[in-house]
Amino acid sequence: MKNEIVEHRRKFFSLYESIEVTDQRPKTLSLDEGLEHAINMIIAQTNAGGKLIFIGNGGSAAIASHMAIDFWKNIGVKAVTFNEAAALTCLSNDIGYKHVFEKSVNMFAEEKDILVAISSSGKSENILRGVDAAREKGVRVITLSGFGEENPLRQKGEINFYVPESHYGYVEVLHHCLCHAMVDIVLDNKVKLNEGVETSERI
Numbered sequence: 001m002k003n004e005i006v007e008h009r010r011k012f013f014s015l016y017e018s019i020e021v022t023d024q025r026p027k028t029l030s031l032d033e034g035l036e037h038a039i040n041m042i043i044a045q046t047n048a049g050g051k052l053i054f055i056g057n058g059g060s061a062a063i064a065s066h067m068a069i070d071f072w073k074n075i076g077v078k079a080v081t082f083n084e085a086a087a088l089t090c091l092s093n094d095i096g097y098k099h100v101f102e103k104s105v106n107m108f109a110e111e112k113d114i115l116v117a118i119s120s121s122g123k124s125e126n127i128l129r130g131v132d133a134a135r136e137k138g139v140r141v142i143t144l145s146g147f148g149e150e151n152p153l154r155q156k157g158e159i160n161f162y163v164p165e166s167h168y169g170y171v172e173v174l175h176h177c178l179c180h181a182m183v184d185i186v187l188d189n190k191v192k193l194n195e196g197v198e199t200s201e202r203i
Contacts, residue, residue, distance in 0.1 A: 054067055
């Protein structure tokens with residue numbers, strides 16, 4: 001048992017350092033460069049009046065809800081998910097589950113917004129349709145995926161974070177870590193701005 005515990009921890013830290021980041025070209029970025037780009041995007045778009053939209057299924061939906069709450073409660077940034085049970089069951093029943101995020105994005109997303117799409121497999125049809133709907137409206141997109149390196153989601157974002165692992169636990173926890181890094185650094189940046197830090201020190 002002890003060896004398995006040590007190996008689990010070792011693998012987690014190794015995977016964190018192995019996260020791959022690409023932009024829309026696609027060009028490979030370092031993890032730090034990818035996080036900086038995503039954070040700058042969040043700051044720019046929300047300062048311009050945009051909001052964050054998080055979508056995900058299952059464990060990824062829980063991450064989406066957690067992060068949306070943290071962004072609006074802790075930072076004052078508009079952030080939403082489309083995970084409300086009545087809405088999901090209504091849309092699933094009436095138009096099919098593959099359309100639930102697509103329909104919601106079409107109704108509520110605006111050009112200044114950012115869509116954060118979270119999918120461990122990167123293959124969930126409702127997530128892919130939601131991203132396509134966002135891009136058609138001029139919404140900027142950040143993706144988080146895992147499993148197969150050729151998954152379609154990691155080709156669709158302006159910034160794409162990919163965890164090279166096929167076990168849900170590692171992928172979901174690392175997606176959560178990445179999202180928390182964004183919210184924590186944006187929060188720190190806002191605190192610095194409120195303290196009158198010079199422009200050169202801002203993100």
